[in-house]
Amino acid sequence: MRDITKVRNIGISAHIDSGKTTLTERILFYTQRIHAIHEVRGKDGVGAKMDSMELERERGITICSAATYCDWKDHAINIIDTPGHVDFTIEVERALRVLDGAVLILCSVGGVQSQSITVNRQMTRYRVPRVAFINKCDRTGANPDRVIKQLRDKLALNAVPIQVPMGLEGDMQGLIDLVRMKAIYFDGENGDKIREEEIPAQYKEECDIKREEMLDAVSMFSDELMEAVLEGTPTEEMIMAAIRTGTLSMEFTPVMMGTAYKNKGVQLLLDAVVSYLPCPTDVDNFALDLDHDEAEVKVSNNSSDPLLALAFKLEDGRYGQLTYVRTYQGTLTKGDSIVNVRTGKKAKVGRLVRMHSDDMEEIDEAGSGDIVALFGIDCASGDTFTSGSDYNFSMTSMHVPAPVISLSIAPVDNKAQDNMSKALNRFTKEDPTFKTFVDPETMETIISGMGELHLDVYVERMKREYKAEVTVGAPQVAYRETITQRAEFNYTHKKQTGGSGQFGRVAGFIEPMEEGEYEFVDKIVGGSVPREYIPSCDKGFQKCLDKGALVGAHVTGVRCTITDGASHAVDSSDIAFQLAAIGGFKEAYAKAKPMIMEPIMKVAAEGPSEFQGSIMGSLNQRRGIIIGTNEEDAYTVIEAEVPLSEMFGYSTDLRSLTQGKAEFTMEFAAYRQVPKSVAEELIAKALKNKK
Amino acid sequence: MLKKDLIEKNPIRHLKGESDAKESSRMGLVMAQAGTGKTALLVQIALDSLLNDKQVVHVSVGQSLDKTKLWYEDMFKDIAEGCKLDNAGEIHDGIMRNRMIITFNESKFSLAKLEERLHDLVQQNVIKPSCMVVDGFDFVKTDRAVLEGMRELAKAMDLQIWFSSVCSEGADSQSATAVPAPCNGMEDLFNTVVLLQPVPQSDCIDLKIIKGSAAVSKCGKLLKLDPRTFMIREDCK
Numbered sequence: 001m002r003d004i005t006k007v008r009n010i011g012i013s014a015h016i017d018s019g020k021t022t023l024t025e026r027i028l029f030y031t032q033r034i035h036a037i038h039e040v041r042g043k044d045g046v047g048a049k050m051d052s053m054e055l056e057r058e059r060g061i062t063i064c065s066a067a068t069y070c071d072w073k074d075h076a077i078n079i080i081d082t083p084g085h086v087d088f089t090i091e092v093e094r095a096l097r098v099l100d101g102a103v104l105i106l107c108s109v110g111g112v113q114s115q116s117i118t119v120n121r122q123m124t125r126y127r128v129p130r131v132a133f134i135n136k137c138d139r140t141g142a143n144p145d146r147v148i149k150q151l152r153d154k155l156a157l158n159a160v161p162i163q164v165p166m167g168l169e170g171d172m173q174g175l176i177d178l179v180r181m182k183a184i185y186f187d188g189e190n191g192d193k194i195r196e197e198e199i200p201a202q203y204k205e206e207c208d209i210k211r212e213e214m215l216d217a218v219s220m221f222s223d224e225l226m227e228a229v230l231e232g233t234p235t236e237e238m239i240m241a242a243i244r245t246g247t248l249s250m251e252f253t254p255v256m257m258g259t260a261y262k263n264k265g266v267q268l269l270l271d272a273v274v275s276y277l278p279c280p281t282d283v284d285n286f287a288l289d290l291d292h293d294e295a296e297v298k299v300s301n302n303s304s305d306p307l308l309a310l311a312f313k314l315e316d317g318r319y320g321q322l323t324y325v326r327t328y329q330g331t332l333t334k335g336d337s338i339v340n341v342r343t344g345k346k347a348k349v350g351r352l353v354r355m356h357s358d359d360m361e362e363i364d365e366a367g368s369g370d371i372v373a374l375f376g377i378d379c380a381s382g383d384t385f386t387s388g389s390d391y392n393f394s395m396t397s398m399h400v401p402a403p404v405i406s407l408s409i410a411p412v413d414n415k416a417q418d419n420m421s422k423a424l425n426r427f428t429k430e431d432p433t434f435k436t437f438v439d440p441e442t443m444e445t446i447i448s449g450m451g452e453l454h455l456d457v458y459v460e461r462m463k464r465e466y467k468a469e470v471t472v473g474a475p476q477v478a479y480r481e482t483i484t485q486r487a488e489f490n491y492t493h494k495k496q497t498g499g500s501g502q503f504g505r506v507a508g509f510i511e512p513m514e515e516g517e518y519e520f521v522d523k524i525v526g527g528s529v530p531r532e533y534i535p536s537c538d539k540g541f542q543k544c545l546d547k548g549a550l551v552g553a554h555v556t557g558v559r560c561t562i563t564d565g566a567s568h569a570v571d572s573s574d575i576a577f578q579l580a581a582i583g584g585f586k587e588a589y590a591k592a593k594p595m596i597m598e599p600i601m602k603v604a605a606e607g608p609s610e611f612q613g614s615i616m617g618s619l620n621q622r623r624g625i626i627i628g629t630n631e632e633d634a635y636t637v638i639e640a641e642v643p644l645s646e647m648f649g650y651s652t653d654l655r656s657l658t659q660g661k662a663e664f665t666m667e668f669a670a671y672r673q674v675p676k677s678v679a680e681e682l683i684a685k686a687l688k689n690k691k
Numbered sequence: 692m693l694k695k696d697l698i699e700k701n702p703i704r705h706l707k708g709e710s711d712a713k714e715s716s717r718m719g720l721v722m723a724q725a726g727t728g729k730t731a732l733l734v735q736i737a738l739d740s741l742l743n744d745k746q747v748v749h750v751s752v753g754q755s756l757d758k759t760k761l762w763y764e765d766m767f768k769d770i771a772e773g774c775k776l777d778n779a780g781e782i783h784d785g786i787m788r789n790r791m792i793i794t795f796n797e798s799k800f801s802l803a804k805l806e807e808r809l810h811d812l813v814q815q816n817v818i819k820p821s822c823m824v825v826d827g828f829d830f831v832k833t834d835r836a837v838l839e840g841m842r843e844l845a846k847a848m849d850l851q852i853w854f855s856s857v858c859s860e861g862a863d864s865q866s867a868t869a870v871p872a873p874c875n876g877m878e879d880l881f882n883t884v885v886l887l888q889p890v891p892q893s894d895c896i897d898l899k900i901i902k903g904s905a906a907v908s909k910c911g912k913l914l915k916l917d918p919r920t921f922m923i924r925e926d927c928k
Contacts, residue, residue, distance in 0.1 A: 612808075613811035613812075613814060613815050614815070616811065616812070616815050616817050617815035617817070620815060620816065625787070625788050626818070627756070627760065627791070628749075628756045628759070628791060628792030628793060628794060629791075629792070629794070630755070630794040630795075631793075631794070631795050631804070637756075639756055672784075
């Protein structure tokens with residue numbers, strides 16, 4: 001089995017257009033995974049290898065993180081290509097979960113842009129050690145020193161260059177490695193022939209200064225090195241060990257540079273990935289013990305322990321469903337049976353493959369810490385696999401928030417209908433927060449999720465990947481109704497139209513309850529309602545919950561109690577009591593002061609401090625309650641609670657308000673009562689729709 | 692209990708500033724040994740303003756937003772339960788609307804920045820505070836000029852400002868008249884200075900009024916507080 005210390009699971013993360021995909025492409029080329037180089041916006045129509053989804057090829061951006069595998073100097077590197085666009089941060093975060101280390105790519109001209117800041121913060125949150133790579137040093141205006149300063153100021157990283165470029169912009173010739181003090185040239189058509197030489201005289205002085213600075217910074221992490229530096233005898237190994245220690249502790253960020261497009265510096269970056277980024281055992285990962293209230297337990301990383309693996313991505317390719325998994329402990333072996341913790345279902349590992357974007361390689365087993373793909377396993381993204389049902393651990397929380405926004409979609413023709421249902425089936429598996437159902441009243445297909453953009457992405461993917469052309473309705477916020485006080489009812493349902501009639505009387509009350517959606521309490525004494533009809537009353541009440549009388553929203557937080565009633569020996573029936581309960585509920589509901597509740601989102605907007613006034617103003621305008629602000633260096637984070645219905649189109653507004661420098665994230669916080677004026681509007685609209 | 696009674700029992704009702712200082716722009720200081728409840732008293736002061744339907748800015752230096760929010764939640768819950776408050780949920784939602792928290796990293800706090808923030812808030816119509824509490828302000832590293840600036844700010848914005856400060860180790864906190872270090876020599880800048888002292892083997896906290904006077908309380912310069920809610924204890928009145 002593979003030596004676990006020689007595995008690197010890394011992500012390549014960056015701002016859009018800083019050349020991430022190009023860099024990945026070069027890495028695959030130098031590790032001999034691919035044999036020709038294609039450009040992102042290539043004229044040859046093949047496109048870069050990592051951007052396997054058509055939509056990405058067309059737009060030149062990467063949406064979904066495909067995992068790919070390569071070998072470099074007897075180390076195995078799994079690369080997760082993470083998306084670089086603000087709107088797909090769910091994908092980014094999911095990818096970060098399975099990474100041990102990352103390469104942060106920056107454009108030598110653009111420097112640290114807002115997306116780099118977000119990505120950097122996410123990496124800090126998930127404790128991902130990183131190395132920085134300043135790309136595009138061949139571009140006019142390239143200035144690595146400025147980028148390094150930004151890394152320190154804006155990202156608060158202890159960023160120190162370990163290379164010096166020989167020339168910038170058009171006449172970049174190569175790089176000087178400050179650890180080994182050698183000049184390195186990249187010869188050959190594709191820069192694949194590395195030539196090492198002495199440092200040219202004109203760079204000598206600069207290199208001495210920069211090396212001194214680097215040694216200063218890095219000797220903080222090694223006493224041995226510090227002594228050696230004082231004596232003037234630091235060795236290559238000592239420096240590299242100290243850089244590694246610093247990088248793993250996240251207190252030091254080595255900075256490399258080069259230009260992927262012009263084939264310079266990529267091999268050195270790969271060396272750095274192998275030397276400085278952690279192997280799976282260097283990182284602590286935690287599983288949740290489901291038998292003990294999701295308590296955190298450190299995973300062992302030991303290949304001989306019971307299996308613990310996380311399915312982090314699904315793909316529906318030409319080979320059928322492909323599930324990307326990362327093993328955290330234990331071994332995944334072909335032919336073994338594994339258990340999906342969420343569903344409790346057993347499955348057999350049929351085919352186990354290592355993925356290289358679109359091609360693959362069959363393997364027999366995968367040890368702890370590896371990233372591989374499985375075929376023919378039925379699961380959803382985020383599911384955990386273990387070796388047996390008694391081993392009840394999960395890598396992700398089982399708690400899935402309820403969707404807060406919905407859209408109606410309709411296929412344009414029959415062919416689209418088939419494709420749409422295929423697509424929906426896939427998406428619901430991939431993403432537990434994405435749900436779909438058919439509205440029984442309008443017969444429309446409704447999709448619901450966690451936000452406007454969330455649904456937009458899926459609609460777009462449906463068109464691109466599944467060729468399902470759909471028309472989309474206006475987004476609807478999932479309102480709810482509840483009652484605020486106790487109210488009594490006493491309702492008699494009577495119908496006599498010849499033949500056997502219908503008769504049922506129920507009396508009781510409904511009252512609000514704080515927790516839970518609905519409760520039915522039977523307090524009938526003396527059999528005024530016959531036993532067999534009590535479930536009918538329950539059924540009747542539940543029918544009323546689907547559509548509240550105010551705006552037709554789902555009713556929650558109601559306890560229905562029946563205390564009395566009457567029946568008829570011949571005319572009473574199941575349906576009669578159901579209708580009596582419905583009548584009773586409607587009667588009491590109006591008296592129980594019903595109110596409408598709306599989803600409130602917790603919004604965190606961040607931008608340069610000079611814009612914080614206008615950001616706050618914009619949130620305030622949207623009925624937001626500003627909870628507070630937090631100053632972080634030159635950035636301010638504003639936290640607010642804003643009704644979801646007011647957040648439509650906010651990303652566009654926010655960008656135009658702040659010259660594109662601010663961004664926001666939001667998540668569902670709670671359901672809260674809508675203000676009176678808004679409630680009246682909603683009721684009026686609901687009335688109009690009924691007519 | 693009603694909202695009205697709650698306001699009555701708040702210790703701040705009983706703290707009068709010295710002499711002619713206008714109530715609306717006074718400066719107050721809460722001092723205590725570490726861990727005796729400075730933040731709690733500040734939150735209590737803020738809650739008092741909130742219950743009076745006034746708006747409050749809570750400035751927290753060195754503490755996170757979530758932590759500060761928790762202080763309010765816990766404090767309000769304790770008070771609501773301790774005093775058997777009716778319609779607590781409604782009051783809670785109402786007052787949280789009027790509160791705004793600004794947090795700073797310890798190294799990033801400056802008067803100029805704070806002033807800018809406050810003006811932003813007023814300008815954007817987000818909030819018009821009449822009370823500001825400043826928690827975690829470092830008196831050891833501050834000179835008078837900053838506090839004088841604060842005074843100006845208080846006057847200009849019609850804002851009462853309350854600070855908290857840790858008594859220095861070894862400072863004489865037993866004396867009932869002198870202001871303990873590090874704030875000694877600055878007392879002229881404040882209208883009210885109080886000292887919190889836990890009473891050993893009892894379930895109350897003493898609130899000594901070092902500067903200013905207790906207006907209503909019969910207990911003179913000493914108020915007894917419930918350590919959970921920081922409300923004045925019934926038996927003390």
